[in-house]
Amino acid sequence: MKHLAEYRDADTARRLAAEIGRIVTRPWAIMEVCGGQTHSIIRHGLDQLLPPEVELIHGPGCPVCVTPLETIDKALAIARRPGVTLCSFGDMLRVPGSCEDLFAVRAAGGDVRVVYSPLDAVALARAHPERQVVFLAIGFETTAPANAMAVKLAARERLPNFSLLVSHVLVPPAIRAIMRSPGNRVNAFLAAGHVSSVMGTWQYPPLAREFGVPIVVTGFEPLDLLEGIRRAVVQLEAGRHELENAYPRVVTERGNEPAQAVIGEVFAAVDRAWRGIGVIPASGWRLADAYAEFDAEQRFDVRGITAVESPLCKSGEVLKGALKPNQCPAFGKECTPRTPLGATMVSTEGACAAYYHAGRT
């Protein structure tokens, strides 16, 4: 695939890490926001290549991990109804709700399906007019264009049996919440490359200025990540705090404007609860009023459902970077990928699961 081999070259990775070691003079904490980047960092052992001065803090950018427990419970309540087909991306099915997960509903005879694309859910609704097809629409800005297009297509075709349970979250409000949280240690951010490919980089300079923090838009391959870290360290050592784009082959300043236009039409900003973190103002998207008829929460009247988290799970501390996964007392004991207490252990992009699979106990 295009340039994948070059951006994975191990020898160059070691030299980049050595260059970071050459320029760093004191300790810095850099947060990679995106769960995909966390997965890549741990899988390739990039954090272990870095000099001891550079600490990576794994941020809240795994949408499966930050989807509130009550959203999972709402999905479970909807999936248990006769005549409903509930579709989602694979990772969501294993996330435990208060009592069970979606796989358990399927085992008990419910129609729960994994889809690759929201368009597959629209196709199911088209093919099965006798069933109510509900798509569990989670994700960051990267996934929003796809989910928005699914709604637009359903509206255009007047599909009365398609709806979405929406739990979309946004990166810039999360960066703001982290910088404002008491005890914050983050000195610089690696901004999520694929979120930025949709939204552009224009949202970040005001954040860099407001909080005096370098923000480097970064890709996902080992060399992309190390180059993002190198640029962040160069800025930190020089006392600068600016936006830099270290992923220009994919990300532009303006982003994907046709996608932003459709998102703006289909979604509207909403205060959103992040699992383990709490409510962050204007940090999510809901369906806009013009598309409210596709809102599964209204259609199935599950708005009253609330949920209580396991007291053992420290995923909130992990998501804010206050705790490394293996510092949690339940890590690898009560909580494993087979018996997860919280979503950071469920998703392959969750920091806890990434540590567990890499044997970082």
Next chain:
Amino acid sequence: MCLAVPGKVESIRDDDGTLMGRVNFGGVVKDVCLAYLPEIAVGDYALVHVGFAISRIDEASARETLRTFAELGILAAGLAELRESDEPVQPPP
């Protein structure tokens, strides 16, 4: 979750008003919605996420970043001559 995979656009068509295409991911060809990249052309590389092309991969920028590594003196030998093509090397007959 935000995993996106680069693929080469092999064909483009209009599906009842929606721009669609066939995209080749290292040998696996899939249907992809191209509505968000109306300027994309056959032969371009696109970054695809959950069935949607969200960004065109800019070849010049890809090479430019690798050139930065060369200027820092950290590009490994053998990569210094940036490859012109990622087409699979054909085995000798």
